[in-house]
Amino acid sequence: MRCGPLRQLLWLWPCLLCVQAVSIWKVRDDTKTLIKTIVIRISDISHTHAVSSKQRITGLDFIPALHPNLSLSKMDQTLVLYKHILTSLPSRNVVQIANDLENLRDLLHLLAASQGCPPPRASDLESLNSLESILEASLYSTEVVALSRLQGSLHEMLQQLDIGPGC
Numbered sequence: 001m002r003c004g005p006l007r008q009l010l011w012l013w014p015c016l017l018c019v020q021a022v023s024i025w026k027v028r029d030d031t032k033t034l035i036k037t038i039v040i041r042i043s044d045i046s047h048t049h050a051v052s053s054k055q056r057i058t059g060l061d062f063i064p065a066l067h068p069n070l071s072l073s074k075m076d077q078t079l080v081l082y083k084h085i086l087t088s089l090p091s092r093n094v095v096q097i098a099n100d101l102e103n104l105r106d107l108l109h110l111l112a113a114s115q116g117c118p119p120p121r122a123s124d125l126e127s128l129n130s131l132e133s134i135l136e137a138s139l140y141s142t143e144v145v146a147l148s149r150l151q152g153s154l155h156e157m158l159q160q161l162d163i164g165p166g167c
Helices: 004-044 046-050 072-088 092-114 131-137 139-163
Strands: none
Touching (some): 004 092, 004 139, 072 092
């Protein structure tokens, strides 16, 4: 009786188990790196330091504020809102940031899938129906507040990724 292939399979088994764990850690590390990159891109835009991410500005309440306990699905919903806001802005400063947000969402989806989380549901963008009229009235303020709050939210996401967020 030949046991050669069975021995090879048993010998490879521990290695195969480690491959999955390494790739998930790699995805988590890539996610953290992308978040840090986006934060640096926002910091490089000089006018984003003009307002605090916690400051309340009338008419800009639709821009998400900080959330203390972010799950992966809440992170995804937040990124969808910010991406929608940023793609509505005519500024060239935010094009790469909006693209990075989409890539970040893809990485979060991979993390969620690795944890067995259900796929993210479609976000409700009804609160952004009046975005065009707000942009006409206060384009510069919207960009500054959105980028400032996005930067704060990204810092929160980074902290949650260190803890290990739930679904």
